[in-house]
Amino acid sequence: MKPAPFDYLRAETLDEALDALAEYGDDAKIMAGGQSLMPMLNIRLVKPAVVVDISRLKDLDYAKTDNGQLDVGATRTQGDLAGDPSLADTVPLMALGLKHVGHFQTRNRGTICGSLCHSDPSSEVPLCLATLGGQVTLRSKKRERIIDAADFQVDMLTTDCRSDEIAIAAHFPTAANGHGYAFTEIARRHGDFAMVAVAAIASGEMIRLGVGGVAAKPTVREWPVLDGQDLEDALNEFAWDLGGADDIHATARYSREMVRALGAQVIKEALDARSV
Amino acid sequence: MPVLSKERRHPVIFTLNGEEVEGFAEPRMLLVDFLRHQLGATGTHVGCEHGICGACTIRIDGKAQRACLTLAVQADGRSIETIEGMAAADGTLSPLQQAFHENFALQCGFCTPGILMSMEEFLETNPDPSETEVREALSGNICRCTGYAEIINAVLQTAKQLREGAE
Ligand SMILES: Cc1cc2nc3c(=O)[nH]c(=O)nc-3n(C[C@H](O)[C@H](O)[C@H](O)COP(=O)(O)OP(=O)(O)OC[C@H]3O[C@@H](n4cnc5c(N)ncnc54)[C@H](O)[C@@H]3O)c2cc1C
Ligand code: FES
Ligand code: FES
Numbered sequence: 001m002k003p004a005p006f007d008y009l010r011a012e013t014l015d016e017a018l019d020a021l022a023e024y025g026d027d028a029k030i031m032a033g034g035q036s037l038m039p040m041l042n043i044r045l046v047k048p049a050v051v052v053d054i055s056r057l058k059d060l061d062y063a064k065t066d067n068g069q070l071d072v073g074a075t076r077t078q079g080d081l082a083g084d085p086s087l088a089d090t091v092p093l094m095a096l097g098l099k100h101v102g103h104f105q106t107r108n109r110g111t112i113c114g115s116l117c118h119s120d121p122s123s124e125v126p127l128c129l130a131t132l133g134g135q136v137t138l139r140s141k142k143r144e145r146i147i148d149a150a151d152f153q154v155d156m157l158t159t160d161c162r163s164d165e166i167a168i169a170a171h172f173p174t175a176a177n178g179h180g181y182a183f184t185e186i187a188r189r190h191g192d193f194a195m196v197a198v199a200a201i202a203s204g205e206m207i208r209l210g211v212g213g214v215a216a217k218p219t220v221r222e223w224p225v226l227d228g229q230d231l232e233d234a235l236n237e238f239a240w241d242l243g244g245a246d247d248i249h250a251t252a253r254y255s256r257e258m259v260r261a262l263g264a265q266v267i268k269e270a271l272d273a274r275s276v
Numbered sequence: 277m278p279v280l281s282k283e284r285r286h287p288v289i290f291t292l293n294g295e296e297v298e299g300f301a302e303p304r305m306l307l308v309d310f311l312r313h314q315l316g317a318t319g320t321h322v323g324c325e326h327g328i329c330g331a332c333t334i335r336i337d338g339k340a341q342r343a344c345l346t347l348a349v350q351a352d353g354r355s356i357e358t359i360e361g362m363a364a365a366d367g368t369l370s371p372l373q374q375a376f377h378e379n380f381a382l383q384c385g386f387c388t389p390g391i392l393m394s395m396e397e398f399l400e401t402n403p404d405p406s407e408t409e410v411r412e413a414l415s416g417n418i419c420r421c422t423g424y425a426e427i428i429n430a431v432l433q434t435a436k437q438l439r440e441g442a443e
Contacts, residue, residue, distance in 0.1 A: 002306065003304040005303070007280060008349055016277075035345055038326075038342075038345035039327055041304075042344070043326060050279065051303070053350065055350070079339075103330075103413075104340070104398070104413060105333055105341055105416045106327060106416065108339040109339075109342075
C-alpha cells in the first residue's frame with residue numbers, strides 16, 4: 001500500500017524540528033531512519049498530518065565516550081555505531097546486540113535513538129539500554145530532561161517521549177572493570193525480530209539478566225552470583241513473572257523455556273567473559 | 277526549509293547512475309515509485325513495500341538501502357545507484373553480474389536487482405567474506421526461486437576473482 005497524504009518538513013536544524021513539534025503536536029511524526037516509520041506509513045497504521053524528517057541533522061550524528069558513558073546522537077545509524085571497532089571495548093553488550101538488529105541494509109538507515117523511540121518489545125537496542133541501566137535525553141522547545149531507560153520504556157510501542165519532544169541522545173554506561181557481558185536471541189530467521197532475546201552482565205558480586213520479546217517491554221532482574229539449583233530456581237521464577245502469552249511465533253511455555261535456557265547460557269558466558 | 281505541502285508535487289533533483297535527473301513528487305511518493313514511474317527506471321523492483329523482501333534495494337550515497345522505505349523528496353541532492361548503472365555502457369556485465377550468469381544464480385530475476393545492489397556494497401566492505409558472512413548478508417533479500425546456494429556460490433566466486441584481480 002501507499003502512505004496517506006502528509007506534509008513534509010526536512011529539518012535543517014534541531015530548533016527547526018522542535019519548533020515544528022511545538023506547532024503541530026500530535027499531528028506530527030518524527031522521521032529518523034524511517035525503518036519502522038515508513039512501513040507503518042505504507043500500511044497506513046499511522047497517518048500523521050506532518051512528517052518531520054530529522055535524518056539530515058549532522059550535529060546529532062555522533063557517538064562519543066564521556067564520563068563513563070557512550071553518548072549516541074539522534075541521527076547516528078545502527079550501522080555506523082556497529083561498524084566502529086572500539087564499540088566491542090567501550091560497550092560490549094551493544095556490539096553483541098546490534099548484530100541481531102535487522103539486516104545491513106536496514107542498519108544503514110535505522111538509528112539507535114529511533115529504535116529506542118519505536119520501542120518494539122523484541123528490539124535489541126532497548127533491551128541493551130535497559131540491562132545496562134542507561135538513559136535518554138529528551139528535548140522540547142521549552143526544556144530538556146534526562147530519563148532512566150526503565151522509565152523511558154513504558155509499554156509496547158510506547159515511551160515517555162512526549163509529542164513535542166525529540167530524543168536527542170541515548171547514553172550507554174561503558175564497560176566496567178571486572179564485568180562480563182553476553183547477548184543472544186532466538187528468531188525464526190536471521191534478522192527477524194526476536195521471539196526471546198537475553199542480555200547478561202556479570203561481576204564477582206552480581207549477575208543481571210535482561211529479557212526482551214516476552215513482556216511488553218524489556219525486563220531486567222539482578223541477583224547476587226548464583227549457581228546450580230539456586231540459579232535454576234531464580235530463572236524459573238523470572239520466566240513465570242514475565243507473563244508471556246501464546247502468539248503466532250511461540251507459545252508462552254516455549255518462551256519460558258527459552259528464558260530459562262538462554263538465560264542460563266548468557267549468564268555463564270558473561271561470567272566467563274569477565275575482564276580482569 | 278519550508279514545509280512541503282501534501283497538495284502539491286515538488287521538484288526532486290538527484291544524481292542517478294552518474295547523471296543528473298529531475299522529476300516531481302508529492303511528499304508521500306516512495307522513491308521506488310518515483311524511479312519506476314517518473315523516471316522510467318524499472319530495473320528496481322517492488323515486492324513487499326515494508327522493507328522485508330529487499331527487491332527494491334538501491335544504493336544511496338554508496339549505502340544499500342530500501343527504496344520502498346525512502347520518500348522521493350528525501351532523495352533530493354543525493355547520489356543514487358540502481359541496477360541500470362551496473363553493467364558498462366557497452367553492455368559488458370560487471371564481475372558480480374557475470375558470476376550470477378555463470379552460476380545460475382537467478383531464475384525469474386525478480387529478486388536479482390536488489391541482491392546485486394546489496395552484494396556490491398557487501399563485497400566492497402568485505403572483500404574476503406566467509407560463506408557464513410555471505411549467508412548473513414543475504415538475509416535481507418528474499419529469493420523464492422533459487423534456494424540461495426547458487427547465489428552464495430556467485431558471491432564467493434566474485435570475491436575471489438576481485439581479490440585475485442587486485443593482487
Ligand atoms: C526488514 C526489517 C527488519 C528489522 N529487524 C529489526 C530487528 O531485528 N530488531 C530491531 O530492533 N529492529 C528491527 N527493525 C526496525 C529497525 O531497527 C528500525 O530502524 C528502528 O526500529 C527504528 O529506527 P529508525 O531510525 O528507523 O526510526 P524511524 O522509523 O524513523 O522512527 C520510528 C519511531 O520512532 C520515532 N522517532 C525516531 N527517532 C526519534 C527521536 N530521535 N525522537 C523522538 N522520536 C523518534 C518516530 O516518530 C517513529 O514513531 C527492522 C526493520 C526492517 C525494515
Ligand atoms: S519492496 Fe522494498 S523491501 Fe520489499
Ligand atoms: S530468482 Fe526468482 S525470486 Fe529470486
